[in-house]
Amino acid sequence: MNYVFWFLGLGIFGFCIGKFIKHKSLYPFMPFRYDFRKRRDTFKLVLELLNRTNAKVIVETGTSREGLKGAKSNGAATIVFGKWAQKNQAIVHSVDISKQSIKHAHDEIQKQGLENFVQLHLSDSISFLKNFESQVDFLYLDSYDYSDDLEEQKKSQLHHLGELKAIEHRLHNNSIVLIDDCDLPNGGKGKLVVEYLLQKNWKILVNAYQILLVNNNFSPYGHL
Numbered sequence: 001m002n003y004v005f006w007f008l009g010l011g012i013f014g015f016c017i018g019k020f021i022k023h024k025s026l027y028p029f030m031p032f033r034y035d036f037r038k039r040r041d042t043f044k045l046v047l048e049l050l051n052r053t054n055a056k057v058i059v060e061t062g063t064s065r066e067g068l069k070g071a072k073s074n075g076a077a078t079i080v081f082g083k084w085a086q087k088n089q090a091i092v093h094s095v096d097i098s099k100q101s102i103k104h105a106h107d108e109i110q111k112q113g114l115e116n117f118v119q120l121h122l123s124d125s126i127s128f129l130k131n132f133e134s135q136v137d138f139l140y141l142d143s144y145d146y147s148d149d150l151e152e153q154k155k156s157q158l159h160h161l162g163e164l165k166a167i168e169h170r171l172h173n174n175s176i177v178l179i180d181d182c183d184l185p186n187g188g189k190g191k192l193v194v195e196y197l198l199q200k201n202w203k204i205l206v207n208a209y210q211i212l213l214v215n216n217n218f219s220p221y222g223h224l
Ligand SMILES: C[S@@+](CC[C@H](N)C(=O)[O-])C[C@H]1O[C@@H](n2cnc3c(N)ncnc32)[C@H](O)[C@@H]1O
Pocket: 060, 061, 062, 063, 064, 065, 066, 070, 074, 075, 076, 077, 078, 095, 096, 097, 098, 101, 123, 124, 125, 126, 142, 143, 144, 145, 159
């Protein structure tokens, strides 16, 4: 009987260790309990680059529709970069076409006390970006959901390319572009954006679940 308890204890211990190893937090920047999983490393690098480039204007397409609860599934980027903006006197503009997504993001922003650092915009992202009037230091593309359906995949890729083209003239040498959901069948959300930018004097800094691009003239200490 003792052996049974031993094996059970060992099993539970192994399970906890496995969970701990898989858990990818942004601690101490975000509370340890939030697991950013496949986005943790790129978020961490972007936070470092935002510091180095002294970024002031962050634009996100597709808002945190699940608030911080969505850290593992959606990324919760609005809140992560909102917190960075709060600490660095910057501003996040997050645009979304869905009233419900905006409402959920709004609730979380209030809960986190970020209302002076995150502005939510209810709009189609391409129309919003076309009318955006200031330079963009960090652009995060994460709107039109990617799916298993081939037609939807193409629409998502074209939409993200449309977003990039709509705001391209507001990017500068030290801008950072991050695209979510890329390591997926047929190239994910970023396929066409990446092809386009690579022809335009941009290079890939990280090619993972998210793709991070910077201009060939990027100099991380340029704004300091
Ligand atoms: C994956 S979620 C965004 C997740 C968020 N970036 C985060 O890190 O938590 C995608 C969002 O894009 C929005 N969306 C879809 N099509 C859009 C469009 N044409 N313009 C703006 N937002 C759109 C959806 O309503 C949804 O809320």
